[in-house]
Every structure is written in C-alpha cells, then in structure tokens.
Amino acid sequence: MTKLKSTLRSALEAAGLTSGMTVSFHHHLRNGDHVLNMVLDEAAAMGIKNLTLQASSIFPVHAPLIGHIQSGVVTGIETAYMSGPVADAISHALLARPVVFRSHGGRAQAIASGRVHIDIAFIAAPCADCAGNLNGLYGPAACGSLGYAFTDARYADCVVAITDHLVPYPAAPASIDETQVDYVVQVPCIGDPGGIVSGTTSVTRDxxxxxxxxxxxxxxxxxxxxxxxxxxxxxxxxxxxxxxxxxxxxxxxxxxxxxxxxxxxxxxxxxxxxxxxxxxxxxxxxxxxxxxxxxxxxxxxxxxxxxxxxxxxxxxxxxxxxxxxxxxxxxxxxxxxxxxxxxxxxxxxxxxxxxxxxxxxxxxxxxxxxxxxxxxxxxxxxxxxxxxxxxxxxxxxxxxxxxxxxxxxxxxxxxxxxxxxxxxxxxxxxxxxxxxxxxxxxPHGHRVVGVVEYRDGSLLDQIFALDE
Amino acid sequence: MNIIRTAACGTLESSDALITVAPGDGLQISIQSVVLRQFGAQIEASVRDVLRELEVTGAIITVEDRGAVDCVLRARCETALRRAAKEE
Missing domain, CATH: 3.40.1080.10 (Glutaconate Coenzyme A-transferase)
Structure with a gap:
C-alpha cells in the first residue's frame, strides 16, 4: 500500500473524511497559506457538512472560510488567533456556535490530554517524501519551524501531509516522521512565500x-x-x-x-x-x-x-x-x-x-x-x-x-x-x-460569539457580538 | 462669519482629521470617525463650540476623523471655516 495519493480528493476519501468531523490545520505558512482553503474547497465539493475547524490560527488569506460557514460546511472553529475578514464576520455573529479561543500552550495541552479530539490533521509540508517524513526547511514554501503541527500529527486519528516539494525517500531531517503520517498528497502549490513573512516584523523607527x-x-x-x-x-x-x-x-x-x-x-x-x-x-x-x-x-x-x-x-x-x-x-x-x-x-x-x-x-x-x-x-x-x-x-x-x-x-x-x-x-x-x-x-451585544479558555482549560472570558 | 465658498483643512493621517466646509442654510454637520462610538458626541460638541465662537449660522460641515485629539479637531475646524469665509 502506498501512502502517496495523486489528488487531494483521493487523499480525503482515503482518510475517511465525513460530515461532523474535527479537522486541524497549523499556521506556519501564515498569510500565504493555501492548504486550509484547498482542503475546505474540496470538502465542500464532496458534499461534506458540519466540520469543526481546529486551526492554530486564521489569517486574512482564509476569507473563503466565510462562504463555507454560510453553506454549513464549517459549523465550529477552535483557534489561538484570528484576524481579517473571518474575524470580522465572527464578530458580526456569522457562526452559531461560539469560537473557542485557546493559547498556543492551552491548545497543545487540550489536544494531548484528549479533551480535544482531532479526526484528521492536515499538515502543510514544505518538504516531504512519499512515506510522510517531512520538514519545513526546504522547498518553495519553506517556512522553518513546524512547532504547532507536532501536537496535531501526534494525536490526530489520521494525518494527511500536503506538499508541493516531494523529495526522494528519506526526506531529512524528519521533523515529523513517517510513523505519524497516514497519507501524502502532492499539489502544485501549498503557499505563497511572500505571505509567510509577517507584516509586523521590522524594527520600528517611530x-x-x-x-x-x-x-x-x-x-x-x-x-x-x-x-x-x-x-x-x-x-x-x-x-x-x-x-x-x-x-x-x-x-x-x-x-x-x-x-x-x-x-x-x-x-x-x-x-x-x-x-x-x-x-x-x-x-x-x-x-x-x-x-x-x-x-x-x-x-x-x-x-x-x-x-x-x-x-x-x-x-x-x-x-x-x-x-x-x-x-x-x-x-x-x-x-x-x-x-x-x-x-x-x-x-x-x-x-x-x-x-x-x-x-x-x-x-x-x-x-x-x-x-x-x-x-x-x-x-x-x-x-x-x-x-x-x-x-x-x-x-x-x-x-x-x-x-x-x-x-x-x-x-x-x-x-x-x-x-x-x-x-x-x-x-x-x-x-x-x-x-x-x-x-x-x-455597550456590547448579548450574543456570545467567542469563549476564551485559559491555558488550564478554565473559562477566562467571553466575546460578544457587535450590534445585533 | 459668512461661509461663501467650499474649503477644507486637515489630513486623513492617523490622529488627524479632515474637515470640509461648504455654504449652506442652517448648520448641517456630518461626522465619520474611527472613534465615533467612543467620542462621537464630544466631536460634535467641539464642532458646535467653534461654530458658535465664530458666529457661523449657515454651513455644511463634514468631519472625517482619524482619531484626532480635541485641540486638533478644533484647530482644523476653525481654519476650515476661516478659509471658507475667505479670510485668508
């Protein structure tokens, strides 16, 4: 059996994607990420509904998510950070279920302890081999550390690596290795390197x-x-x-x-x-x-x-x-x-x-x-x-x-x-x-659109909708 | 003070405001602001203060505020009015 799938659709079918699942994504490609959008577009085309998104962060590039929420493909979001059109829409009560906000450490702990269960983790892999050994160091979308993806890969029921830079076995180093990866799929492009660089990383002259x-x-x-x-x-x-x-x-x-x-x-x-x-x-x-x-x-x-x-x-x-x-x-x-x-x-x-x-x-x-x-x-x-x-x-x-x-x-x-x-x-x-x-x-609205969990899982605060 | 032409003062930079004044009957004030919910009432009160001080009774005033503090708003407003009255 080969782990290598020729299309994203066949990878999603092999992974057993069905309505109601929790799917996870990591954000090392930041505002250049193509993976979250391409997976949700494909899921929508397959008629999948009612997904919970367990994403380490959501950026402006993920604006198409709004359409997937409106059509019922995505009905829940859990994340550590969100900015841009999706965040705006959530503030205007786009989503019926409140978004669960965790810290990076709190998210990892919730996943490791089993309190949060991931059905399928999607790993944006800038460099991978056919067996699923992967790293963020090489390839056109090299992003460096894959820190937030480790927890997802280790604890998810199924792990799908998505890469645009398939190298001969064994990819080295293997930040995440083949023992944790179920399927590998090669796509034309996982991300735009220009969007990986944060807009905020120059030393101020102000x-x-x-x-x-x-x-x-x-x-x-x-x-x-x-x-x-x-x-x-x-x-x-x-x-x-x-x-x-x-x-x-x-x-x-x-x-x-x-x-x-x-x-x-x-x-x-x-x-x-x-x-x-x-x-x-x-x-x-x-x-x-x-x-x-x-x-x-x-x-x-x-x-x-x-x-x-x-x-x-x-x-x-x-x-x-x-x-x-x-x-x-x-x-x-x-x-x-x-x-x-x-x-x-x-x-x-x-x-x-x-x-x-x-x-x-x-x-x-x-x-x-x-x-x-x-x-x-x-x-x-x-x-x-x-x-x-x-x-x-x-x-x-x-x-x-x-x-x-x-x-x-x-x-x-x-x-x-x-x-x-x-x-x-x-x-x-x-x-x-x-x-x-x-x-x-x-004054704030009455409808709760977000709950903020402290790192130990306790409820820290709530975020309310704007004018209803 | 009689408003006889259209004039403006200020910029759309952060912490500034652009105020445009045009001739009109009575006082028509419209305000856009990034801090409208926090400071909208205070901005309108300041504009009305300046209008009163300069004895302006007919003007169309448009405020596009980017978070200017009160003294900046008042100064921009006064200068726009004086320009519109052709005092400069």
Missing part, C-alpha cells in the same frame, strides 16, 4: 516605539534578572523587536551571554544568535525568511513543538524557564488584565497566541504599548476581553511612564532607584485622558 523599547530594556537591566543565562522572548511587533536592539549593548557592557531566546523567531533574534549575544534559539514558528535560513543551517537554532514551548500541565515547558517576556496589548486595565483578542470597539482582531502562556511562565512579564493610540488611551478601567490575567503581568511600559503591578513592590522600588519614570497605573490612565478626553463606555 520615536514613540523606540522610547518604549529603551525603557523596556532599562526595566530588564534594573530587574536583577540580566545575568549570565538570562532568557527572553519578544513579540514581533515593532516596539517589541526594538527591545532586542537596546538589549545588545546592555549584554555587552555586562559581559554576559543570554541562555536562550524563544518564540516566534525573527531576523532580529537570529542576529543576536549569530553575533554571540545569545547561545540558542527555541523556535516554534519563523516570522521571516532570515529565521527560516537560520533554523535550517544553525544547530543552535532549534525547532520545538507547541507542547514543549508552552503547555501548562506537561512535565515541563520552556515558558517556565523564561526570565523575561515582552508582550503587546490592545488594551490593559487598572488591574493589569490584558486584551489581545478585541479592539476598543469589541471587534475580534487577534488572540492569545502564546501571550498568556509566556506571561504565566516568565519571571518578568512586561507589556509594552503606547500611552494612547490615536485618541484611545491604552489603560482602561476594564478591558473588553481578558486574554491574560493581570495576576501574571508585572509591568506596563509606555513612552510616558512605567507602571508596576502592586504585588511586585521590590521591582517597583528597583525601578524607582534606577530613576525610571514609575507611576501608579491609574495615573497613566489619567495622563492619557487629559489629552484624549474620556471615551464613552460601549
């Missing part, structure tokens, strides 16, 4: 962003954590990325090398690795093509599965080893709860990703954000959606001032001693409001 990054690095320096073996994760947003630029001279001045950098990996982190500022990188997802080249060529740049990255109940996960994480926010409230799911009007525009996982694990969790965006203050009385609980957040850094969680007195004292501009978080809120005015508190 003076506000640079000031925030400078303060953030000074907070790290004053925290007492910046010692040999220091480890860190930064987001791919402009200000987060700029933190690495300010971190370098601090490391050099103290003569220390960071132990590891983690996360979605960018060229900025690769630069730190290649120049000896950090000993290794743990990579669950590559954000740009420089990271893809590095994970292929540099043994110190390791691919890690989502479960090892961030799962809460596994025997150990790397977030628990983090000294410091730098994260963004669409809003933060006076209790330090952070929203990364919805914008100030309540429209879905993101999700946890690894936000709440790293916040829970790291010794120092830092939120970086401008004091206001256009006319909206970043600090609010109560966030529209709790993505990350305030009890796991230590400090907010804005261009005008820094607020420390009241439970971290010693950190606050250290920052004051370092002459950093420390304020009570209410004072930062009021500072912004003196410039912007006080925004009206918006």
């Amino acid at each position: 003076p506000v962003g640079l000031r925030i990054a400078e303060y953030a690095a000074q907070v790290m320096a004053s925290s007492g954590l910046l010692q040999e073996g220091f480890s860190f994760q930064t987001g791919a947003g402009g200000a987060s990325l700029a933190v690495t630029e300010y971190l370098k001279p601090l490391l050099r001045a103290r003569g220390i090398t960071a132990g590891f950098g983690m996360g979605g990996i960018t060229g900025a982190m690769v630069d730190m690795l290649e120049n000896g500022y950090v000993r290794s990188l743990l990579d669950v997802q590559c954000f740009d093509l420089r990271a893809v080249a590095s994970i292929r060529d540099n043994p110190a740049h390791q691919e890690i599965p989502a479960l090892r990255y961030a799962a809460p109940i596994a025997r150990g996960s790397a977030v628990d080893q983090l000294s410091c994480v730098v994260l963004g926010a669409t809003e933060i409230d006076v209790d330090f709860n952070v929203n990364v799911h919805t914008d100030s009007s309540g429209v879905i525009l993101g999700g946890s990703g690894g936000h709440s996982d790293t916040a829970a694990g790291a010794q120092l969790t830092m939120i970086v954000a401008p004091l206001m965006r256009a006319r909206l203050p970043i600090v609010v009385d109560r966030v529209g959606c709790i993505s990350t609980p305030g009890s796991t957040v230590d400090v907010l850094v804005t261009q005008r001032g820094i607020a420390v969680h009241p439970a971290r007195r010693e950190l606050r004292d250290a920052l004051v001693a370092a002459h950093l501009p420390v304020y009570d978080i209410h004072a930062l809120r009021d500072m912004a409001r003196r410039i912007t005015g006080t925004p009206a508190v918006l």
